[in-house]
Amino acid sequence: MIPRIALTPGEPGGIGPELAVKLASLGHERGNNNHAAGNGLAHGPAQVVAIADPELLRTTAAQLGLPLRLIPFDPAQPPGETPPASLHVHPISLAQPAVAGRLNPANAGYVLETLRFAAQGCLNRTFDALVTGPVHKGIINDAGFPFSGHTELFAEIAGIERVVMMLAAGELRVALATTHLPLKEVSDAITAELLEQVITILHRSLRDQFRIPNPRIGVCGLNPHAGEGGHLGREEIEVIEPALDKLRALGLRLLGPLPADTLFTPPQLARCDAVLAMYHDQGLPVLKFKGFGHAVNITLGLPFIRTSVDHGTALNIAGHNEADCGSLRAALAQAVQMAKLRNL
Structure with a gap:
């Protein structure tokens, strides 16, 4: 072919x-x-x-x-x-x-x-x-x-209705829950419905397009320290964790929500086939530092x-x-x- x-x-x-x-x-x-x-x-x-x-x-x-x-x-x-x-x-x-x-x-x-x-x-x-x-x-x-x-x-x-932006540099794959939004609008955009749709698309694409049989997805929290138990924001407790639990019950392998500065470290990345960042500049600076000039933007869904x-x-x-x-x-x-x- x-x-x-x-x-x-x-x-x-x-x-x-x-x-x-x-x-x-x-x-x-x-x-x-x-x-x-x-x-x-x-x-x-x-x-x-x-x-x-x-x-x-x-x-x-x-x-x-x-x-x-x-x-x-x-x-x-x-x-x-x-x-x-x-x-x-x-x-x-x-x-x-x-x-x-x-x-x-x-x-x-x-x-x-x-x-x-x-x-x-x-x-x-x-x-x-x-x-x-x-x-x-x-x-x-x-x-x-x-x-x-x-x-x-x-x-x-x-x-x-829904597609997902993912960038890849070698084995590092970073998908985005939200894409081109002003930062002040990101929190309101992060809903359980959005996360369920995005993670489902990401899981299906890793399985069907990249032939990873049972993909592992690391999920970033929205806030510093993933909210610090609610002291730095409650989005993790009220929105992100329930969405992940619902998808885990369907058999998806999800890690997190974790602080982005923790998830983007070699030991954690070794446990993931892809990372889901909550917003554009949470995930892409790491990706582009690793592979700028040789990275690829892939539209999933x-x-x-x-x-x-x-x-x-x-x-x-x-x-x-x-x-x-x-x-x-x-x-x-x-x-x-x-x-x-x-x-x-």
Whole structure:
């Protein structure tokens, strides 16, 4: 099986187009037996289909001095491996030419169109998985499109009430109970219903998508010291512990709630297949410290596979040939692996 993977480079003024071109160049290096670049592509055979403006990719490759052949994507043909120094491409046109390092609200609709096309292609099984480059939430909202992130958009497109954001760096997997919320809103958002839904999705995904037969999930408390027996907050006593007890009665293996500074230590992590953090900046600083630049963002609970880079648009280095495609390469490898596991 050769998986067919949709790739959306993301914000056209950021580093996403550069990353896509560099990803293709890894195949070129592999084809030339250049081992200095880490033996080229590590993800195995795949057909990579960029959902993007072809001229943006050509211009980016020329600026980088890298070879790039664009192959028109034909969904009627069976997937074949994308050759070295090439990308299959489904064309979607920019509203205005992109300038590296500069945001342009006129192109916000282009970004959303690439995401919607790729997601719909996954839903109808044209694609086996979707890998996304970084987008800029602010410029999309400034252009008049309500947008809180990839995760929420794909859930809406798929008609799914609840999805879960998880980042992975090697064996460390960190999922989030809440995602892009102001900190003052997190406590009210942590409900027993939310936790039961999120943990159920996380458990099922670890079992079915990662083939961990009986996954162990460590759960962070919300408050310092997990509430210190109610002296530093009662969310653990009134909300988190009852939810965990209910799920334990169904056979789920749950550790916690534990203080985050305790759970994110090697002895505790060794007992877990994944960690559930209560909010974005409780879990992700640890994950990114461990694996920034090579970590993968994975959306759990969707009816299709979606992985992404662990970083943003990096406008300050866009156009300077400084972007490292390590995270995009890891995201592609993860998507290919998950697609193959699904089809076993």
